[in-house]
Amino acid sequence: MNAALAELLAVFFAAGRPLSNRELARGLERGEEEIRRLVGELGRLLEDGGYGVALEEVAGGWRLIVHPRFVDRVQRVLRPRAPRLSPAALEVLAIVAYHQPITRPEIEAMRGKSSDGVLEGLLERGLVEAVGEKPVVGRPRLYATTQRFLELFGLASLDDLPPLEEGPALLLRD
Known part of the structure; x- marks a missing residue:
């Protein structure tokens, strides 16, 4: 060498x-x-x-x-431990990954339930981050996945996410 x-x-x-x-x-x-x-x-x-x-x-x-x-x-x-994410955390993470940038109210509309605690946990783990504010009344924060997300899931970029197939309505784009 x-x-x-x-x-x-x-x-x-x-x-x-x-x-x-x-x-x-x-x-x-x-x-x-x-x-x-x-x-x-x-x-x-x-x-x-x-x-x-x-x-x-x-x-x-x-x-x-x-x-x-x-x-x-x-x-x-x-004996490494894989990051443990609850089904709710995986659901919110998938929504953010496929629909970013996205606001908390938009996430909650897709899930049909509150996402405050789940989103906070993903922020603390460094898998999601606030990337700005949506230019609407109230200026809600916009969230997106992080470099850490790409690293943990072994993705070179978001283009490497598997395509969404028909299935869970919460992941389908409007």
Whole structure:
């Protein structure tokens, strides 16, 4: 492994979060085209699992993950806990994800019940955030999903959400 790839690997290892090509270029004082080339090269180097890690594109950037070959072993040692979300929290999160930006009253109209506590819990967990105010009387807050949401659900962007099929009326757009 050459010095540039080792440097890039060290940055990914230390970051603990996805890093965009722009962040990497700025921090490593290299051009974005060179960063794209290095990330591709590092990804190819890691893809066979010989280093135990792989690169994953998620949330508009790249991060190190455990190589799929070793996930079972790592889980046996670390026993990670998946984030536990109640059915109500998953319902509200899905509504926000597919209809963002959206106000609390709009969420409640879709659900047919209050969403105050559920929405507060999603805000506290960093899965949803207030992104502005709707320009109507009362100026209700608009909510959208966060980068953390993309990371936890392994999505590169909202475009990676599965398409809505006919089913629960609460998720169908007007």
